[in-house]
Amino acid sequence: MSTELDDAKDFTELVNAVSESTRKAYGSKKAQFGEVPVSSPDLNPGQVTQYALYGEGYAATTPTVSALPPGRYDICVDSKCVFAVPSLKPSGLLLELPEMRSDYVIQIVENFWNSEKDYKEGNDFVVGGARYSTGIMIFGPPGSGKTKTIQIVSNKLIERGGTVFFASSSPDVVSSFLTDFSKVEKDRKCIVILEDIDSLIQKFGESSYLEMLDSAKTINNVLFIATTNYPELLDPRIYNRPGRLGHVVRIGLPTEKAREAYLKAILKKHDDVPHIVENTEGFTIDHLTALVDSTYRQKKDLATEIKRLRTLFKMPKAGDQVKMGIGSEWDNP
Numbered sequence: 001m002s003t004e005l006d007d008a009k010d011f012t013e014l015v016n017a018v019s020e021s022t023r024k025a026y027g028s029k030k031a032q033f034g035e036v037p038v039s040s041p042d043l044n045p046g047q048v049t050q051y052a053l054y055g056e057g058y059a060a061t062t063p064t065v066s067a068l069p070p071g072r073y074d075i076c077v078d079s080k081c082v083f084a085v086p087s088l089k090p091s092g093l094l095l096e097l098p099e100m101r102s103d104y105v106i107q108i109v110e111n112f113w114n115s116e117k118d119y120k121e122g123n124d125f126v127v128g129g130a131r132y133s134t135g136i137m138i139f140g141p142p143g144s145g146k147t148k149t150i151q152i153v154s155n156k157l158i159e160r161g162g163t164v165f166f167a168s169s170s171p172d173v174v175s176s177f178l179t180d181f182s183k184v185e186k187d188r189k190c191i192v193i194l195e196d197i198d199s200l201i202q203k204f205g206e207s208s209y210l211e212m213l214d215s216a217k218t219i220n221n222v223l224f225i226a227t228t229n230y231p232e233l234l235d236p237r238i239y240n241r242p243g244r245l246g247h248v249v250r251i252g253l254p255t256e257k258a259r260e261a262y263l264k265a266i267l268k269k270h271d272d273v274p275h276i277v278e279n280t281e282g283f284t285i286d287h288l289t290a291l292v293d294s295t296y297r298q299k300k301d302l303a304t305e306i307k308r309l310r311t312l313f314k315m316p317k318a319g320d321q322v323k324m325g326i327g328s329e330w331d332n333p
Contacts, residue, residue, distance in 0.1 A: 004104070007250045011139055011239070014231040067185055072154060072164045075177045082177045087166060090151050095265050097258040101251045102149040108136060108247050109153050112223060113160070113189060120220075135213070135224035135245035137197075137238075139231045143284030144251050146227045150193060153225070162189040170204050171212035182219040194226040198233045206235055213244040253284060262288055272302060279306050 048060040073084035096102055112134050122128030138146050154164040167174040174192070181190065194200060194209075201209055213224065226245055228234060239245045254262065256277050262285060263273045280288065287309055294300045294308075 002101070002250070004247065004249060007139075008248045010250060011137070011231050011248045012236070014139075015234050015236050015239075017232055067188070068163050068181075070158045070161050070163060072158070072166065074166050075169050075174050077169060077173045082173055082180070084165065084177065093266060094148060094152050094155065095262060096152060097145070097254065097261050099255045100145055100149075100258050101249055102145060102152060105136065105138060105149050105249050105251075106153055106156065108249070109156070109191075109223060113157070116221075131218075131243075132220040133222045133224075133243075134247070135226065136247040136249060137231075137245040138225065138227045138249050138251060140229070140251040141253060141284060142229045143286030144253055145285050146251050147195065148285070149251060150195070150225055150227070154191060154193075157189060157191055160189065162191070164191045164193065166193045166195070168195075168200070171208040175212045175215050178219055178222065182221070187221065189221045189223075191223045191225060194224060196228060197226040197238070198228045198230050201234070201238075206238070210237060210244075213238075214241075253282060254288070256281075259283070259288060263292070266292060267296065276302070276306075279303075283309070 047062065049063050050061060051058040052061040052064070068084065072087040072089070074087050076083055076085050096106070116132060117123075118126070118128075119130045119132040120128050138149065140146055157164060165174075165177070178190075178192065181188070197209070224245065226238075239248060259277045259280060260273060263276055264270055267273065276288075276291070280291070283291070291302075291305055291309055294305045295302045
């Protein structure tokens with residue numbers, strides 16, 4: 001069974017395997033802050049109905065709420081302010097598959113939420129007053145289940161009354177919102193999602209994210225979760241400074257047991273499951289979903305579709321001959 005220590009070793013090897021010049025070339029595109037799309041003029045932002053305290057005076061404002069309803073939000077910005085917009089609820093089945101490491105991520109998250117008193121008040125071993133914040137870096141091949149893992153973790157926090165923020169805006173916008181959020185709702189737990197952080201860094205610049213993760217040290221009750229398909233494109237500074245993304249977990253390709261559990265969960269009849277499991281080594285969850293759709297919804301031939309998917313879609317690969325997941329490798333089957 002792979003451990004977080006094994007994950008950390010694999011992750012750092014991938015990061016360090018790429019030359020500094022390659023990484024700099026990839027991340028040379030810097031953020032152009034201020035070029036943030038303004039909300040469409042066709043959208044009705046709401047009519048002013050009351051006054052907000054503004055310094056020594058009053059400012060007309062729209063209806064207010066004292067706390068955000070539990071849920072998922074996108075952090076956005078327009079010409080007036082930074083704000084949170086409810087995100088669409090994810091569709092599809094959310095399955096906690098065996099040997100997929102999702103359970104390990106969930107364990108890290110649950111342990112963190114349950115340790116609030118130890119951080120804030122201390123215990124028999126340490127004094128209280130520590131910053132109640134942490135971060136997780138999840139890496140693995142495309143389609144392996146990183147997004148589904150995030151959705152499962154998010155659902156568990158929302159059930160506890162927390163909030164989840166998707167940080168696809170620029171880091172300065174995200175930092176501004178989190179600062180305000182922490183002042184308005186001091187004891188509210190939240191998760192901040194940095195999905196495909198390598199792409200975000202390419203868009204907004206590496207230094208901006210380093211500053212955001214460091215400035216978040218003044219904020220409590222926050223858990224950062226970053227994901228990447230390509231750890232070799234990341235600079236070690238993103239994760240190797242304590243207090244940024246302290247946990248590194250890989251989610252690899254589904255093993256036989258995971259593929260079997262997934263197929264049995266979505267197929268009403270299991271006659272074909274053994275054959276599919278035997279012939280889909282190296283398939284991601286996305287590959288299996290495509291196979292089920294084409295075979296059982298579009299009524300195509302099963303054997304032909306397995307061959308077609310292998311031919312049409314290149315199996316995930318990142319780093320030469322690096323083992324990812326239990327009993328699988330990132331090489332073409």
